[in-house]
Each structure stands twice: as structure tokens, then as C-alpha cells.
Amino acid sequence: MPNYRRWRSEGGTYFFTVVTYGRYPWLCEPIARQALRQAIRTTQAAYPFSIDAWVLLPDHLHCIWTLPTGDDDFSTRWRLIKTRTTRVCTRQLPIDLPSSRSRQTRGDHPYWQRRFWEHQIRDEADFQNHIHYIHQNPVKHGHAITPTDWPYSTIHRSIDP
Numbered sequence: 562m563p564n565y566r567r568w569r570s571e572g573g574t575y576f577f578t579v580v581t582y583g584r585y586p587w588l589c590e591p592i593a594r595q596a597l598r599q600a601i602r603t604t605q606a607a608y609p610f611s612i613d614a615w616v617l618l619p620d621h622l623h624c625i626w627t628l629p630t631g632d633d634d635f636s637t638r639w640r641l642i643k644t645r646t647t648r649v650c651t652r653q654l655p656i657d658l659p660s661s662r663s664r665q666t667r668g669d670h671p672y673w674q675r676r677f678w679e680h681q682i683r684d685e686a687d688f689q690n691h692i693h694y695i696h697q698n699p700v701k702h703g704h705a706i707t708p709t710d711w712p713y714s715t716i717h718r719s720i721d722p
Contacts, residue, residue, distance in 0.1 A: 572630040574613065574682040576691045579622050579639065582671045585656060586619030589713060592654045593646070600645035608638050614692045617713035618702060623695045625682065639677055647672045 587593050594617065601612075609632075613625040628635060650656075656671050682688045699711035708716045 571633045574627040576680045578678040580674045584620040596649035600642045604641045615715045
């Protein structure tokens with residue numbers, strides 16, 4: 562198995578992209594949203610992090626997290642979130658997708674791609690550019706006309722009521 566190099570910085574802020582297996586569009590289903598929300602809360606209780614921005618689309622998500630001072634372990638957090646979400650969805654939202662022999666051997670369920678993509682945020686301009694990217698993503702993928710039309714985004718918490 563390859564040894565992926567990940568840039569890590571204790572207390573860093575990171576942009577992530579996490580994709581569903583085969584780009585199957587299950588993430589916006591009510592059961593999936595509830596399972597993901599609970600998995601995040603449970604994981605945050607044991608391994609704190611703040612969510613600076615988030616967008617959930619049917620087949621992938623983007624987010625920005627800031628880790629606590631002295632902590633650079635985002636991989637454990639993602640492993641726990643994906644595992645906890647899969648555990649609920651396996652029972653309540655079955656997905657019947659063909660699996661590779663490798664996935665079958667490992668017992669992987671067809672919910673997530675194995676890996677995720679991360680980028681360490683370098684400065685305020687980089688942070689703002691990634692927040693803009695996150696909030697524009699539903700428009701880019703044709704799910705909404707404007708970012709505020711998409712319900713599964715943190716753009717709503719940054720808008721005055």
C-alpha cells in the first residue's frame with residue numbers, strides 16, 4: 562500500500578474533499594444526513610475540531626476544519642466519521658453497487674472512496690478562497706441557481722436573518 566504524504570500542522574486549518582464510492586449520490590438522503598451529523602458530533606466529542614465551512618452534495622462534500630492547538634490528526638477523525646456513518650447507512654440505507662475484489666476482501670462497504678483529499682490553508686486569502694469555493698459548489702454542479710438556494714451549506718449561518 563502506498564505511503565501517502567500528508568502535510569500536517571498542529572492546530573492547522575484544512576480544506577477537505579470527501580467523495581462517495583463510485584460517486585453514488587446518497588449523501589443528501591435524510592438518513593445519510595442524520596447519520597453523518599451524528600457521526601460528526603460523536604467524533605467531535607472525543608476528538609475536537611471546529612467546522613469553519615461545509616457543503617454537502619449528493620456524491621461528495623467539501624469542508625474546512627480547524628484542529629486544536631497541538632493536534633494534527635485529521636485522518637483519525639475522518640476514519641471515525643466515515644465508519645460511524647457507514648454503520649448506520651448499512652442498516653438503513655442499503656446501496657447495491659458492484660465492488661472490486663480488493664474492497665470485498667477488506668470488507669469495505671460501498672459508501673465512501675477509501676481516501677480523501679486535503680489542503681492546508683496557508684493564510685486568510687486562501688481561507689476566503691476556499692470558503693467561496695465551498696459555497697459556490699452547488700451552483701458549479703448544477704444543484705442550485707445561487708449558493709443560498711442549496712440547503713446543505715454553511716453559507717446560511719453567515720447570512721443575516
